[in-house]
Amino acid sequence: xxxxxxxxxxxxxxxxxxxxxxxxxxxxxxxxxxxxxxxxxxxxxxxxxxxxxxxxxxxxxxxxxxxxxxxxxxxxxxxxxxxxxxxxxxxxxxxxxxxxxxxxxxxxxxxxxxxxxxxxxxxxxxxxxxxxxxxxxxxxxxxxxxxxxxxxxxxxxxxx
Numbered sequence: 001x002x003x004x005x006x007x008x009x010x011x012x013x014x015x016x017x018x019x020x021x022x023x024x025x026x027x028x029x030x031x032x033x034x035x036x037x038x039x040x041x042x043x044x045x046x047x048x049x050x051x052x053x054x055x056x057x058x059x060x061x062x063x064x065x066x067x068x069x070x071x072x073x074x075x076x077x078x079x080x081x082x083x084x085x086x087x088x089x090x091x092x093x094x095x096x097x098x099x100x101x102x103x104x105x106x107x108x109x110x111x112x113x114x115x116x117x118x119x120x121x122x123x124x125x126x127x128x129x130x131x132x133x134x135x136x137x138x139x140x141x142x143x144x145x146x147x148x149x150x151x152x153x154x155x156x157x158x159x160x
Contacts (some may be wrong), residue, residue, distance in 0.1 A: 001101045004057070010156070010157060011081075011155070011157060011158055013049075013153040015098075015156040015158075016100065016155055016156030017098070018076075018156075019050065019076055019078045019097060019156055020044070020046060020052075020074065020100065020154065021046055022077045022096075023076035023077060023098075024043075025041035025042060025043060025076070026028075026042060026052075027039050027040065027041050027074070027076070028040055028041075028054070028063070028072050028073070028074055030069070030072050030104070031071070032064065033064055033065070033067075033068040033112035037063055042056075043123075043146070045120045045122075045123045047116070047119060049150075050102075050150045051147060051148070051149055052074070052102070052147070052148040052150075053116035053119060053120065053146065053148070054120075054145075054146050054148075055074075055116070055120065055144060055146070055148050057118060057144065058142065062146070063144070066104045066105075066106070066146065067078070070105060071102075071104075072101070072104045072148055073099065073102075074098075074148070075098070075100075076083065076098050076099075077095055077096065077097045078096045078098075079094070079095055079096040081093065081094045081095070087141065089160065092159070093151045093159065095158065096156070096157075096158045098106040098154050098155065098157070099154065099155055100150050100152075101152050102147070102148040102149050102151050103149050103151055104146050104147070105146070105147050105148075105149070106144065106146060106147075107146065107147050109147040110140060112145070112146040113143065113145045116145045116147070117132075117140075117145065
């Protein structure tokens with residue numbers, strides 16, 4: 001685990017995973033084929049301690065970036081509250097954040113794609129699960145699913 005400048009704010013990997021789980025969007029940062037950075041907020045879901053998924057169209061910047069360089073960075077904030085500390089006459093923010101580094105890969109197995117899409121639906125639209133099987137039948141073949149496998153433990157940071 002990398003040491004941050006204000007080590008007192010650093011949180012362990014399990015705490016960081018909770019932040020990534022609670023955040024409505026996680027920014028996934030990649031590298032474009034021309035070497036420029038590309039970051040995009042995405043709806044991710046976590047399968048286990050190392051595995052995240054998202055789905056996307058089968059063409060575009062994300063696809064080009066992953067083909068060029070599968071290394072990605074994840075960042076999320078699950079709480080951010082601006083605060084004025086009267087006793088210090090200081091403006092600050094209280095926050096919970098997390099970062100992680102991983103490798104993105106295209107999911108090719110229909111079984112794993114279905115599992116990933118089920119996890120995404122359960123996280124973001126659990127009340128619509130009765131339509132899941134029909135949607136999978138109709139669109140699985142044209143849905144791209146990306147698996148991100150963490151290559152080092154995530155790091156959390158908090159200021160309260």
